[in-house]
């Protein structure tokens with residue numbers, strides 16, 4: 053299990069991660085979501101001992117990464133697939149990583165097969181596509197048969213078949229009881245892959261909840277109703293009738309009403325009783341992507357001046373107060389509450405005093421002026437108001453579902469889907485016992501294990517950028533790509549390295 057407690061990282065006056073507390077449990081895929089620059093990679097680097105927290109701590113199996121005995125056998129990571137020595141053949145790249153960690157060469161061929169790179173194993177990686185590079189990075193992460201795996205944006209650059217393959221691989225690894233922590237920008241992808249979600253914005257925890265809870269809280273049905281544009285009084289009349297009948301009514305940008313809490317036939321009957329003609333009465337379902345964007349909209353650092361998400365926001369209805377801070381936010385086990393029953397913003401951002409960033413403006417940024425068309429709004433897609441009541445959502449959030457169950461059994465190789473690895477790790481040497489049961493004196497690493505070996509993929513991940521921990525021996529360095537490029541033979545990326 054990975055556990056972060058009060059994790060904070062500052063780079064000068066820039067706070068990348070602030071007071072982050074969460075757990076990533078074995079036997080489940082935990083998605084790590086957040087907008088660009090929200091601190092996902094920084095958090096992963098701290099988990100892997102590649103960055104020191106300014107305050108707080110993060111442990112794997114109870115120990116900081118640097119104190120894990122034989123860490124590359126226990127933790128595998130893909131941080132940056134592009135940061136490999138391009139002049140080196142894929143197989144040789146993996147072989148060098150394996151040798152640094154005492155992993156037998158046959159394991160290299162196994163993982164090459166698992167990721168589907170066996171046919172290009174002797175090709176230099178500088179000729180690899182982005183997707184092939186991602187696969188090589190995943191192979192490096194799997195090399196040590198680790199129980200804990202971290203993947204930073206593993207589907208970047210992959211085609212649909214590759215995305216499906218990664219999705220199934222993550223699930224298969226979790227089904228074997230491993231801890232799988234995977235970052236992404238894509239809520240839709242995480243909805244298909246992850247069992248649990250941790251969402252951050254500007255380095256702070258926004259949500260820590262099971263995907264099931266997220267879906268049930270955010271994919272509520274609603275109805276869109278439109279009255280004749282020429283008779284605004286009918287809209288008001290209908291709005292009052294629906295509210296009196298217990299519905300929650302919110303205005304949409306195009307003049308329609310978004311109704312939750314009333315079934316379509318009931319809305320029709322109420323309109324009929326009120327003598328209001330309807331131009332539209334249609335069923336809809338909020339998308340998870342929309343819900344995620346609403347959750348993070350106040351925590352986005354980089355935004356186009358022509359914001360496509362303007363259409364997701366609405367002015368608060370009259371009388372509705374802007375959101376207030378959520379008690380307990382940032383504490384372990386906290387997760388964003390379900391949308392409120394009446395008005396308000398489903399996922400409130402921290403108050404000004406909550407962190408170094410101060411308060412996010414309600415709704416993230418100014419709502420468009422009434423009548424301002426969103427140039428990117430999908431004509432068929434209803435705008436999502438900032439305040440969306442969910443009749444099905446409980447008034448109080450239920451306790452989060454247990455995050456992970458240890459699978460009773462790893463799936464047999466024959467049962468795995470076709471695009472899953474048949475045997476991910478079975479023939480590799482047994483990984484050392486978990487640190488909780490292993491060393492009597494965990495602070496003193498076993499002689500065979502360097503105090504802070506970078507994870508299998510980490511040494512290659514950012515050779516130029518990552519600094520080895522001060523207290524640790526330097527991470528094994530790859531030869532600088534520049535020197536490789538000076539070799540005439542290295543100029544042809546399609547040339548097998550062995551043929552040179």
Ligand SMILES: Nc1ncnc2c1ncn2[C@@H]1O[C@H](COP(=O)(O)OP(=O)(O)OP(=O)(O)O)[C@@H](O)[C@H]1O
Pocket residue numbers: 063066067068086087088089090091092093094095
């Ligand atoms: N070494 C560093 N020095 C200074 N600032 C840094 C450093 N590393 C990260 N940051 C800053 O910390 C913040 C978080 O960056 P980080 O890369 O962790 O975000 P992220 O969520 O992984 O982003 P993305 O999704 O774009 O990869 C950013 O504002 C970034 O500029």
